[in-house]
Amino acid sequence: xxxxxxxxxxxxxxxxxxxxxxxxxxxxxxxxxxxxxxxxxxxxxxxxxxxxxxxxxxxxxxxxxxxxxxxxxxxxxxxxxxxxxxxxxxxxxxxxxxxxxxxxxxxxxxxxxxxxxxxxxxxxxxxxxxxxxxxxxxxxxxxxxxxxxxxxxxxxxxxxxxxxxxxxxxxxxxxxxxxxxxxxxxxxxxxxxxxxxxxxxxxxxxxxxxxxxxxxxxxxxxxxxxxxxxxxxxxxxxxxxxxxxxxxxxxxxxxxxxxxxxxxxxxxxxxxxxxxxxxxxxxxxxxxxxxxxxxxxxxxxxxxxxxxxxxxxxxxxxxxxxxxxxxxxxxxxxxxxx
Numbered sequence: 001x002x003x004x005x006x007x008x009x010x011x012x013x014x015x016x017x018x019x020x021x022x023x024x025x026x027x028x029x030x031x032x033x034x035x036x037x038x039x040x041x042x043x044x045x046x047x048x049x050x051x052x053x054x055x056x057x058x059x060x061x062x063x064x065x066x067x068x069x070x071x072x073x074x075x076x077x078x079x080x081x082x083x084x085x086x087x088x089x090x091x092x093x094x095x096x097x098x099x100x101x102x103x104x105x106x107x108x109x110x111x112x113x114x115x116x117x118x119x120x121x122x123x124x125x126x127x128x129x130x131x132x133x134x135x136x137x138x139x140x141x142x143x144x145x146x147x148x149x150x151x152x153x154x155x156x157x158x159x160x161x162x163x164x165x166x167x168x169x170x171x172x173x174x175x176x177x178x179x180x181x182x183x184x185x186x187x188x189x190x191x192x193x194x195x196x197x198x199x200x201x202x203x204x205x206x207x208x209x210x211x212x213x214x215x216x217x218x219x220x221x222x223x224x225x226x227x228x229x230x231x232x233x234x235x236x237x238x239x240x241x242x243x244x245x246x247x248x249x250x251x252x253x254x255x256x257x258x259x260x261x262x263x264x265x266x267x268x269x270x271x272x273x274x275x276x277x278x279x280x281x282x283x284x285x286x287x288x289x290x291x292x293x294x295x296x297x298x299x300x301x302x303x304x305x306x307x308x309x310x311x312x313x314x315x316x317x318x319x320x321x322x323x324x325x326x327x328x329x330x331x332x333x334x335x336x337x338x
Contacts, residue, residue, distance in 0.1 A: 002026040002072050003247060004116075006059055006107065007080030009036035011191045012122065012180060014044045015240040016078060021048040023244045028072050030065075031081070032058040035194065039336040043188045059103035062110055069114040076118035076250055077111060078243055079104065082152070085198050086294075089149035100152035101159070108163060117170045118250045120243060123157055125178050125232075125260070125299060126150035134266065135302035138176075138258045146294045157258065164256035171250040178232035178262035178301050180239050182321040183328035190328030191236075192335035200231075201321070204273060205329035208282045215284055217269050219291035224298060228269035232262040232300035235316035235324070245310035262301025263314040276322040 003020060007013045008029030013036075020027050029041070029052060045051055053072065057064040059081045068074075082100045083089065089096045104121075111117065128136045129144030145151045160172040181201035183190030196212075197203040206212045220227040242261045249257075267275075273284050306312045332338055 001075040002028050004028050004030065004068070004072070004074045004077045005080065006030050006077065007036070007082065007122075009033065009038070009040045009044070010080055012236060012239060013080040014040050014189050015184060015236050016080070016243045017044050017052070018048045018184070019237070019240040019244050020247070021050050021052070025244075025247070026052070028053045028055070028068065028074065030055045030057040030059075030068065032056060035084070037192070037336040040189060040192070047184060047186060047188055059107045060099065062106050065107065065110040066114070069110060069116065074114070074116050076120065076247055077107070077116065078120045078247065079107065080122045082122065084149060086147050086149045087198060089147055089152070093148040096148045096152050101155050104156045105159060108159070117167070119160065119170070119172045120246045120250055121156060121160060121172060121174045123174045123176045123258070124150065124153045125176050125262070125301065127154045127157060127176060130294075130296055134298050134300045135264060136260065136299070137302040138260060138305050161256050164254070168254055170256075171254045172256045173246045173250050174256065174258040175242060175246055176258060176260050177239060178234055178260070178299070180236045181233050182235040182237065182316070182324045184237065185324055185327070187324070187327035187331045190325065190332065192332075200269060200272065201233075201325050202329075204276055204284055205325050207286075208276065208280070208284050208326065209329050209333045211333060213285070215273065215286035216289040217286050218289050218295060220288045222297035224268055226268050226270050229295060230266040230268045230298045230300065232265065233267055233272065233318060233321055234261060234263050234314055235321045238314040238316050242306065242310065242312050245312040249310055257309065259306050259309060260301040260303050261306060262303050264301055264303045266298060266300035267318055272318065272322070275318050276326065279319045279323045280326040282326070
């Protein structure tokens with residue numbers, strides 16, 4: 001029996017592959033390399049200390065997926081594969097709905113036809129929208145999302161809800177991520193975004209390594225302790241371990257569950273910058289820029305459901321996240337392209 005990991009060469013996917021193997025699971029990985037690189041696969045195999053099957057396959061390719069399921073005894077799927085840039089989703093909404101929603105429907109159809117009805121879905125705290133107060137918990141109404149990327153996550157959650165309702169043999173765990181940062185402690189794998197980073201930590205680390213001139217801090221007049229936005233940053237390794245726990249839960253239960261993966265603590269943009277400078281002994285020049293449309297002042301999780309259902313909680317702190325991010329970036333200033 002094996003676990004299929006879609007998008008397994010990506011940032012979160014590669015770390016999850018390592019943690020799954022460490023936990024004793026056999027894995028099969030697919031990726032189409034849209035947001036990832038073959039070097040990440042090579043290094044993941046090295047760090048895992050064990051080989052595993054890999055297929056270059058798009059989740060919209062039903063025939064390709066069927067061949068993979070026929071070749072392996074797949075008992076559950078961890079589904080990372082998806083487009084994930086908010087700004088790009090605004091300019092390319094059809095591509096995002098086609099890949100993220102249409103691709104997931106295709107994947108679920110193949111899973112159903114092959115008798116595999118266990119899904120762990122890579123969702124996002126984005127689904128909580130703009131109006132819910134932090135700490136965000138899973139009983140809150142979701143929706144009211146402000147961009148196509150977030151709407152695709154919301155729509156896939158609805159698909160999984162309806163699927164589990166229609167067929168009681170299904171199990172779906174919808175993991176709502178907050179802000180994953182950090183890297184593997186070896187510094188061999190980490191976040192390697194294409195072009196100008198959309199997320200804060202790779203932007204910070206690329207400024208620190210000299211690849212970018214300065215960090216733009218979007219807004220310093222929010223109602224927070226230093227005026228900058230507050231977010232729930234979680235170490236990517238903690239996040240990966242959450243998927244290991246979610247697989248065990250999905251294999252033992254049926255039905256659909258939404259579960260936050262966050263630390264339950266909020267740190268501001270400048271908190272993160274100062275922590276990064278302190279633990280790594282480097283400077284991060286920054287400038288204050290206007291607020292971005294759609295940003296909110298405070299967003300952090302209530303992670304108590306993950307503790308109750310999965311027996312999981314975050315173990316690594318902000319300084320660990322900053323230290324590991326810098327070890328990756330300083331050792332790989334051009335990312336995997338080096």
